[in-house]
Amino acid sequence: MFLKYFEKWSTSQKIAASFAAVSFIGSILLSLPISQLPTSNATYVDNLFSSISMVCVTGLFTESIADSYTLFGQIVSLILIQIGGLGLMTLIAIFVLRLSKGKIGFKNKLAVQQGINRGDSQDFRNFIYIIIKYTFVIEGIGMILLSFYFVPELGWSRGLFTSLFLAVSAFCNAGFDILGNSSLTQFVHNPLINLTIASLIILGGIGFSVWFDVAHLIKTNQKAKTSSSLIKQIRTLTIHTRLTITMTLGLLLTGTLLFFIAEYANPESIGSFSLGEKVLASFFHTVTMRTAGFATVDYTGITPFSMFTSTVFMFIGGSPGGTAGGMKTTTIAIVLLLFYNELRGQDNVNVYYHTITKSIVKQSLVIFISMLSVLLLGASLLLLFNPHVNPLFLIFEAVSALGTVGVTANLTPSLSRMSHFVIMFLMFAGRIGPITLLDSLIRKNKAVKDILYSKGSLIIG
Structure with a gap:
């Protein structure tokens, strides 16, 4: 009965409803006595906040996992993060494919494609299965690497679970941990943890289609056994992959350099570190600002310049089709x-000797405006509800929530309940996308006519 009704919903409604349903169920499970430590101070609203943050892979919390939840509650948290990272529509597709012997309805297929930002439905079944396979493989490798530190420190059972939790949280760009209230600040000088977590964040945030494109190139070269130049090989990659990798490398390099320069002599952040430690901390900071949410420095101590540039990087976010949030690199x-191109007087947007279609350019502009509009709304409300808090900290918090990043200037728990609801809205909107959220609430099933009137003229600028 419900599945038939669900089938009639629009793609946007299915995506929004799936995340809302899992968030609600998660809040109930986290509120059960079996999930709560005897010393926990978490109310239902705190659990709802945490559940939304987990499903939206953000990382913000009002009460930490370590101080609030038992092992059962932490396992529930881990599952919510994994569901949020892969997207519930992906898991629904697996379930439907199993029941229907590999067949899935067009509407549900479209919903999953939009949920994972896949542009076509070719070889759809294998694509979904490979996503699940590679996700678990990469998370498993990350868990093994992290266990080299945590097992000797915490013992086999707790060490392995901590490693698993961090690996899943990092790959899903969630930023949650079960170590306490200070994220990873105690490991700021540990290369193994920093580089493993950073690698997982990048792999999760760069997008599934980029993985497969690069993997296909490697396999093709191995079979052909050619020795063509690197440039020629790169040109065989799709435009999306090349632009994504270029933007990712450029942002990582620029962010690391800016943070390193701005914080080099700041004793409140990395000023007292050695040169190598400064580079490591700067790199990790830049990676985690790509919607991951882990922290190895105290953000209340960084310079206003670093906080501003970090806000810009959080707003940009990761890449489409992965576990990251934000506006997206492409x-x-x-x-x-x-x-x-407008400044140059050129009508077309060209990338790598290809012209991007007008529809994609228009969609990009709409996404940019919608993200900015939601951010202005959320930041304005936070400023209204918290007039005595540093405005830069509040804007940092708003962008962190909308970009599903999860870093904070030690602010989230101290904000009012109204502010917490604003942040929950921002996290939800950031995870499914403002356009998807508005479309799920506004659009009717009836087709809308595209009306063309006589041309008009306006003076702008």
């Missing part, structure tokens, strides 16, 4: 190219 690239 979207900002198209918007910037549009701006650049």
Whole structure:
């Protein structure tokens, strides 16, 4: 009965409803006595906040996992993070494929495609299964690497579970841990933990289609056994993959350099570190700002310049089709190219000797405006509800929530309940996308006519 009704919903409604349903169920499970430590101070609203943050792979919390939840509650948290990272629609697709012997309805297929940002439905079944396979493989490798530190420190059972939790949280770009209230600040000088977590964040946030494109290139070269130049090989990658990798490397390099320069002599952040430690902390900071949410430095001590640039990086976020949030690297690239080409008097947006279609350019601009609009709304409400808090900290918090990043200037628990509801809305909107959220609430099933009137003229600028 419900499945038939669910089948009639629009794609946007299915995506929004799936995340809302899991968030609600998660809040109930986290509120059970079996999930709560005897010393826990978490109310239902705290559990709802945590559940939404986990499903939206953000990382913000009002009460920490370590101080609130038992092992059962931590396992529930881990499952919520994994569901949020892969997207419930992906898991629904697996379930439907199993029941229907490999067949899935067009509407549900479209919902899953939009949920994972896949542009076509070719070889859809294998694509979904490979996502699950590679996710578990990468998380498993991350768990093994982290266990080299945590097992000797915490013992086999607790050490392995901590390693698993961090690996899943990092790959899903969630930013949650079960170590306490200070994230990973105690491991700021540990290369194994920093580089493993950073690698998982990048792999999760770069997008599933990029993995497969690069893997296909490697397999093709191995079979052909050719010795063509690296540039020629790179040109065989799709435009999306090349632009995604270029933007990712550029943002990582720029962010690391800016943070390193701005914080080099700041004793409140990395000023007292050795040169190698400063580089490591700067790199990890830049990676985690790509919607991961882990922290190895105290953000209340960084310079205003670093906080501002970090806010910009959080707003950009990761790449489409992965576990990261934010506006996405390819979207900002198209918007910037549009701006650049308009200054040059060029009508088309060109990337790697290809012209991007007008529809994609328009969609990128709409996504940019919608993200900015939701951010302005959320930040304005936080400023209204918290007039005595540093405005830069509040804007940092708002962008962190909307970009599903999860870092905070030690602010989230101290905010009012109204502010917590604002942050929950921002996290939810950031995870499913503002356009998807509005479309799920507004759009009717009836087709809308595209009306064309006589051309008009306006003076702008």
